[in-house]
Amino acid sequence: MNDALSTGLSRRTVLQAAGATVAAYSLIGAATGAARAADGPASTNKLVVYPIPSGVPTNSSYSVKARTPGGEWRTVPVYRARAKQIDANTGSGPVFNSSVATFDFKGTVEVAVTSSKGTIGTARIRPLSYDIPFTVDGATVTFTLTEPRNLSIEIDGDLFNNLQLHANPIESNAPGPDDPDVIYFGPGLHKTTDNVVKVPSGKTLYLAGGAVLTSRVEFHEVENARIIGRGVLYNTANGILVEYSKNIEIDGIMVLNPSSGYSVTVGQSKQVTVRNLHSYSHGQWGDGIDVFSSEDVLIDGVWMRNSDDCIAIYAHRWEYYGDCRNITVRNSTLWADVAHPINVGTHGNTDKPETIENLVFSNIDVLDHREPQMDYQGCIALNPGDSNLLRNVRAQDIRVEDFRWGQLINMRVMFNKSYNTSVGRGIDGVYIRNMTYTGTHANPSVMVGYDADHAIKNVTFQNLVINGKFIGNGMKKPGWYKFTDMMPAYANEHVINPRFLNSTEATSTDKPAITSADKATATKNQVFNYLITAGELPTSFNADGLPKGLDIDTATGLISGTAEDNVGTFTVTVSATNSVGTATQTLTLSVQHA
Known part of the structure; x- marks a missing residue:
């Protein structure tokens, strides 16, 4: 049993959580066993469904069933999520009920989604890039999955009364309730006396599938700690706070309907990994994941539907100080009912200017963006203020669907007097590669330097495709038109020589020059992130050893994962390649004990 004093929980609460675990954990075991029995002797397919505890709101707009091929249909419970839309005339807006269902599987699973409204006119499953085949029979949509997916099933064009489905991978190495290094919550509804769970160094907070916790989770000045599982943080004042900490992992959790604040805040921390997080918010300033003055952060495979910025990356704000660098966001789906899917640079330190650098956004689906205010539009907003310098930003394989209201790109060196005390220092080095937009609602994009001393420099678009039309060298256009006219976008005189390349053009006349550190330290059995950075716009990377x-x-x-080898020093050869050639560098990687 965990020591209540070390976890921030009362002993009674810990005992209650453990007691609920014993009763409900057997339900998961029984469900898993039933899935195995239905899967057949090969055991290549498996399905695990978790209960929703009494007292947690559900939604009856959809009924959901799933099965492995040849198995029995099993009911998948449906949570009630909340989503917001701003009325441009009042600045406020209605909150809508939406639906969320989740299960774990491996192999193949068949899914049937039935609408309570009756016969379906039209249906779609997004992201559209997945191109998932489906059939409609009366009020039911059926489809098959062979790999984990985060999806929106939309009936008759309704973006609010839709079903979000999280088909997760099967958990591996889930901890047990008697592990002394684990704060364990089994299936059931849990609340702590002070509405906060503080996770100490070296501990794991585990939310089992079917566990719903109504307390904020904090990692404050700790190392080598994590929150994992398939459970839900529900109606919390803020979701997860990581501050002044190192080697922190967040994996598999849903943050549902926070009463206030962000789903995840990362402040002045290092080596943080957020993986397979699902976030829903509807309140004012209901950001998804905000990163302040932090280094070596990975956000991977997340689903964000938020009432403010889905992903925000800043330097100084509140009590967090310092540069922000080496942030990777990949394999994720973003849906901003308000403000930006991606927002970078607004907040910093005018008195001691900071730098935000080495940001990578890769393999991203943007499902929606709706923002009436021009100052806060942009699916990708790069807006340094407060004397921030923003440099070395890479956005690649970005697919933007037909959003409701806003801009594709908003790139400004800005001085917004509502939030800034000084103008940003500038933007230097943005590489946007393989970006597509398909839709009719985008306002013209904006690229605006503040003045000659606060300019935007070294921006390269490569293989930019808008509504099926390539924008760049070789396209058909009037000779006196700019490429920005064809997007369309407005770029002022303080945007220095932007380039629009086709997919085969060389990005540089020189081979890359690696700029990342030649030494790094990982902690055994803890998350680790190291981003290879290089000049001259490399298009691929590698690492040996x-x-x-x-x-x-x-x-x-990005080099990432959990170092499992014995402690010691490893000589790693890292490389970066563009069309001209390959650069290599020796990385001395030390693996130390926790």
């Missing part, structure tokens, strides 16, 4: 448990993402240059 990595210790067990670490992998290289060749598209982004």
Whole structure:
């Protein structure tokens, strides 16, 4: 049993949580066993469904069933999520009920979604990039999945009364309730006396599938700690706070309907990984994941539907100080009912100017963006203020669907007197590669430097495609038109020589020059992130000699994972490649004990 004093929980609460676990954990075991029995002797398919505890709001707009091929249909419970829309005439707006269902599987699973409204006229499953085949029979949509997906099933064009479905991978290495290093919540509704769970160094907070916790989770000045599982943080004042901490992991959790604040805040921390998070918010300033003055952060495979910025990256704000660098967001789906899917740079430190650098956004689906105010439009907003310098930003394989109201790109060196005390220092080095937009609601994009001393420099678009039309060298256009006219976008005189390249053009006349550090330290059995950075716009990366448990993402240059080898020093050769050639560098990687 955990020590209540070390967890921030009363002993009674810990005992109650553990007691609920014992009763409900057997339900998961029984469900898992039933799934195995239905899966057949090969055991290649598996389905796990979790209950929603009494007292947590559900939604009856849809009924959801799932099964493995040849197995029995199993009911998947449906949570009630909330989503917001701003009325441009009043600045406020209605809050709508929406639906969320979740299960775990491996192999193949068949899904049937039935609308309570009756016969379906039209249906779609998004992201559209997944191109998931489906059939409609009366009031039911059926489809098959062979890999984990986060989806929106939309009936008759309704974006609010839709079903969000999170088909997760099967959990591996889930901790047990008697592990002394685990704060364990089993299925059931849980609340702590002070509405906060403080996770100490070296501990894991585990929310089992079917567990719903109504308390904020805090990592404050700790190391080597995590929150994992398939449970839900519900109606919390803020969701998860990570501050002044190192080696923190967040994996598999849903943050549902926070009463206030952000789903995840990362402040002045290092080596943070957020993976497979699902976030829904409807309140004012209901951001998804905000990162302040932090380094070596990975956001991977998240689903964000938020009532303010889905992903926001800043330097100084509140009590967080320092540069912000080496932030990777990949394999994710963003839906901003208000403000930006991606927002970078607004907040900083006028008295001691800071730098935001080495940001990578890769393999992202933007499902929606709706913002009436021109100052806050942009699916990708790069807006340094407060004397921030923003440099070395890469956005690649970005697919933007037909959003409701806003701009594709808003790139401004800004001085917004509502939020800033000084103008940003500038933007230097933005590479947007393989970006598509398909839709009719986008306002013209904006690229505006503040003045000659606060300019936007070295911006390269490569293979930009808008409504099926490539924008760049070789396209058909009047000779006196700019490429920005064809987007369309407005770029002022303080945007220095933007380039629009086709997919085969060389991005540079020189091979890359690696700029990332030649030394790094990982902690055994803890999350680790190291981003290879290089000049001259490399298009691929590699690393040889990595210790067990670490992998290289060749598209982004991110080395990540959990070091599993014995402690010691590893000599790793990292490389960056463009059309001219390949640069290499030796990385001395030390793996230390926790």
